[in-house]
Amino acid sequence: MKLLLDTHVWIWAAEDPRHLGRRMRALLEDVRCERAVCAVSTLEIARLVWSGDMVLQIPLGEWVEKSLADLRADSLPVTHEIAIEAYALPEPFHRDPADRQIVECARLHELRVATADDRILAWKHVGTVDARK
Numbered sequence: 820m821k822l823l824l825d826t827h828v829w830i831w832a833a834e835d836p837r838h839l840g841r842r843m844r845a846l847l848e849d850v851r852c853e854r855a856v857c858a859v860s861t862l863e864i865a866r867l868v869w870s871g872d873m874v875l876q877i878p879l880g881e882w883v884e885k886s887l888a889d890l891r892a893d894s895l896p897v898t899h900e901i902a903i904e905a906y907a908l909p910e911p912f913h914r915d916p917a918d919r920q921i922v923e924c925a926r927l928h929e930l931r932v933a934t935a936d937d938r939i940l941a942w943k944h945v946g947t948v949d950a951r952k
Contacts, residue, residue: 820846820948821853823925824892825934826860826917828950830873833886840952843933847890854933855893857901857924859917895924909944 824832831838832847839847846852861883867873875882887894897920904927905919912919918936922945925932931946932939940947 821855821928821930822846822933822948823855823857823895823921823928823930824860824890825921825932825936825939825950826863827935828933829856829860829886829890829892830864831950832890833882838935839950842952843948843950846933846948850891853893853930854890855895855928855930856887856890857895857897857921859897859920859924863917895928897924898927901927912942912944913938 828839828843836844836847847854864873864883865879868875868879877885886892901920901923905916905923908919908923912922918939922932922939922942924930925945931948933948933950934940935950939945940949
């Protein structure tokens with residue numbers, strides 16, 4: 820399986836895997852399962868750190884590097900194509916720009932979004948894995 824971790828799943832996997840379901844934890848431990856994170860998730864985490872809603876024990880740059888290595892996850896950039904297609908998604912899709920970019924990144928790279936976001940899980944135009952299971 821090939822997964823793109825939604826921002827909160829990346830945070831949970833790195834900071835408190837107890838939030839993840841048994842199947843999700845197993846997928847993250849399975850070396851055959853490919854995983855990636857979209858760079859827009861780093862922007863979301865930077866905002867959380869900046870606003871004080873998330874506190875890290877190490878600088879954000881180190882956290883990103885360490886968590887990606889620990890999870891054996893690739894980093895995928897936000898390309899012009901992703902940015903453009905994020906607002907050409909089949910509707911209905913909600914307005915959150917980061918979610919739109921994450922979903923389009925998954926579609927472009929043929930990945931399933933690992934998420935607990937019910938809006939993404941219910942959307943029929945991208946493969947998903949419920950991170951709570």
